[in-house]
Amino acid sequence: MNIGEAAKASGVSAKMIRHYESVGLLPPASRTDAGYRQYGEKDLRTLQFIRRSRDLGFSIEEIRGLVSLWQDRTRPSREVKTLAKQHLDFLDRKLEELQSMKHALAHLVSCCHGDERPDCPILESLAGKET
Numbered sequence: 001m002n003i004g005e006a007a008k009a010s011g012v013s014a015k016m017i018r019h020y021e022s023v024g025l026l027p028p029a030s031r032t033d034a035g036y037r038q039y040g041e042k043d044l045r046t047l048q049f050i051r052r053s054r055d056l057g058f059s060i061e062e063i064r065g066l067v068s069l070w071q072d073r074t075r076p077s078r079e080v081k082t083l084a085k086q087h088l089d090f091l092d093r094k095l096e097e098l099q100s101m102k103h104a105l106a107h108l109v110s111c112c113h114g115d116e117r118p119d120c121p122i123l124e125s126l127a128g129k130e131t
Contacts, residue, residue: 001038001039001040001044002036002037002038002039003017003018003029003036003037003039005039006037006039006043006044006047009044010044010047010048010051011048011051012047012048012050012051017039017047020047020050023060024064025046025050025060025063025064025067026043026046026047026050027043029043046067049066049067049070050063050067053066056087057087057091058087062083062087065083066080066083069083108121108122108125109122
C-alpha cells in the first residue's frame with residue numbers, strides 16, 4: 001500500500017509516517033521504481049502500535065523502547081512493565097501539576113469580580129503581585 005493508504009489504515013497521518021521513518025521508529029519503506037513508498041502489513045501493525053503508544057502519551061524514546069521490546073519475543077515482560085510503570089509515575093506527577101495549576105487558577109477566577117472595573121486579580125497575579 002502507498003503512504004496515503006497506510007495513513008488511512010493506521011490512523012497515522014502521512015506526515016507522521018515520514019517523521020517516524022526519519023527518527024527510526026519505522027524502518028525505511030521500500031520504494032517503487034517511481035520512488036513511491038510502499039508499506040506492508042508489518043509496517044501497518046507497527047504504525048498502529050506507535051499510534052496507540054502515542055495515544056497513551058509515551059514519548060518517541062519510550063516508544064522506541066516499546067517497539068524494540070515488542071519485536072523481541074525473548075524479552076521478559078518485567079522490562080515492559082518497568083517501562084510502563086515509569087510512564088505511569090510520570091503521568092501521576094503531571095496530573096498533580098495540572099491539579100495544582102487548576103486550583104491556583106480557580107482561586108484567581110474566584111477573586112476577580114469580572115465587572116466594569118479595571119482592577120483584576122488575575123492580571124495582577126500574572127504580573128507578580130500577591131492576591
